[in-house]
Amino acid sequence: MKNKILSIAVLLTASVSFTAQAYDGTNCKEPGNCWEPKPGYPAKVAGSKYDPKHDSNELNKQSVSIKEMEARNKQRSAHFNKTGTFVYDVDEL
Template sequence: MKSKTTILGASFITLAGLLTVGPAMAYDGTNCEAPGQCWEPKPGFPEKVEGTKYDPKHKESELNKQQESIQAMEKRNAMRVEHFKETGNWVYDVEKLK
């Protein structure tokens, strides 16, 4: 009885191991130039997106939003630092400095 339980347990462990290894070894349909460099377009999509119907065509103003917000933040911080150097009092709300 004990040997049947051991064999059954070993069979279960072997089966579980095969089930977890199987998907990892499956072919994923990519053609890799080198390990980790496996990008390729999905079937039906162009090799390059620019100039196709899939091109998002971002507006220049949309692309510059982050840079504009960073510049505004730097300007506010400069105002805070200038006020702090003059008075020794840190004021977070820039509206109070005007």
Template sequence: MRTLITALAIGAGALLAVPALAYDGTKCKAAGNCWEPKPGFPEKIAGSKYDPKHDPKELSKQSDSIKQMEERNARRIEAAKKTGKFEYDVTKLSAN
């Protein structure tokens, strides 16, 4: 009985693993570049109805916030070098 259950478990595992072997990688454009669109979608997204057309202002928000963060960090480091004490709160630095 135990052998039968073990054999069934191994058989079920092998049956579930078969779909993973179905992809043979023959549709790759180059080594490691195997992306292909789903059926019904265009090859290129830009200019199609699926193009998200992001707003440049929205896209620049992250780079602006990173620039502001770097400026704050530079002020913190400069103040730490002068005073020997690191202060996280930038509003306290401008009061000095």
């Protein structure tokens, strides 16, 4: 019984080590740089059917909202330094 289990374990170990050394489908240009496009996927995305074509207004929404937030925080801190009371709503200043 032990010999049978041992032989199964040896076969499993051999098969696992064989599959671990199998070709993984990548061609590495250098160590750590193994990206390559899948078959049918273009090497350059811009201008292809996979290009997401993001709207620049949508991309700039976050930077605009951050600038507005910083302006409100500046008003709040100036009011706090002047009066010593913190007011959250900038419209109340």
